[in-house]
Amino acid sequence: MEITSAEIKRWLFMANEKMQYNKDYLSELDQAIGDGDHGHNMARGFQETVESLKDDNEEDMGAVMKSAAMTLISKVGGASGPLYGTAFLKASDEWKGKQVVTAGEFAKGIEAAVEGIKTRGKAERGGKTLLDVWIPVLEYVQNQELVPTELTKTAKEAMEGTADMTAKKGRASYYGEKSTSHLDPGAYSSYLLFEALAEAVTKEEEG
C-alpha cells in the first residue's frame, strides 16, 4: 500500500474535524491532571493548519508536513505544540520531495517522529504520554500491512492503556499517583490523529 500527499492532506483535515469535535472532552481530560487547555490548544492548532493548507496546491508530502509542523509549533502552545510540531517536522524530513510513499517509507516517517518526541520530551514508553500511543502505532505500521480498522484499534487500545499508568513527565507528573486512573490527554489526541489517518486512507480505497 502507498500513501499519497492527497491522503496526507486529507489526514490533516480529518484530524482537524476530530480535534474540533472532541475539544471539550480533551480539555476535560486535561483538567484532571494538567492545566485544562489541551482541547482548546489542539483545536486552535489544527484549525490554523487546515486554514493554511486549504488553498495550497503543494504536492510534496514533506512540504505539507513541514507547513503543518510550523503552524502547530506556533499555534498549539502548551507542551503539545513543541511535541506535535517536532513529530511532524521529523516526519517531513523523511518524506521530503515525495508525492507518494511506500508503506516502508511511511513507517520511516513515523519512526523519525517518535524519535523526535522522545528527544524533545525526554520521555519513554510507559510514562503516560502521547508516546504510549505513537510507539504502538509505529510498531504496527512497521510490522503489518496498514488495515484502517486495525490501525484505529491499535491506537485506541494504546490510548486506553494510559489510564493505568502513572505520569512521569509534564505537569501531570506533579500529581504523581493521583494521575493514575485518568486517561492521558496527549494520548487521546494522538489516538484521534491516527483514527483520522485510518479514515483518510479508507476513503481513498473506496474512492
Add this chain to the structure above:
Amino acid sequence: MNKAAVVVISHSAKIAEGIVDLVSQTKQPDVQVFSAGGTEAGEIGTSADKIKAVLEQADGEGGVLVFYDIGSAVMNAELALDMLPDLEGGVEIMDAPIVEGTYVAVVEAGMGKALEEVAEAVRRQEFVK
C-alpha cells in the same frame, strides 16, 4: 569579548520580566538580560517563535545562558535552538531554579567569565539539597 547574555523564559510574562528587574540589582550593565515570557497572544504559556526571536537578539560571541520554568518551557527553548543553526555564540540551556540560577549567572557573567565557566558556576550552586 562580549560578556555572556542571559535569557529568562517563563510561562508568565510577569515572572520573566520580574526576574529581569530583580537581577538588575546586581548592577552588571554589560550583561544583557532578556525576557521571553508568555505566548505571543500574551497568554500564559511559552512560544518557540518568541524564544527564537529573543535568542537571535541575545546572540553574540559571548554566548547565551537560558533559564526556564515549568513544563513546555524547556521544550520550546530546545525547539527554538534547533531552528537557529547559525548563531554566533554558544547556548547553554540551564536546568536550575529560574530566579536563583539567573541571578548567579548574571553576577558570574558580569565578572567576564566565559559561557562554560558561568554555566559551571551555576551548576556548582547545588540549589537542591
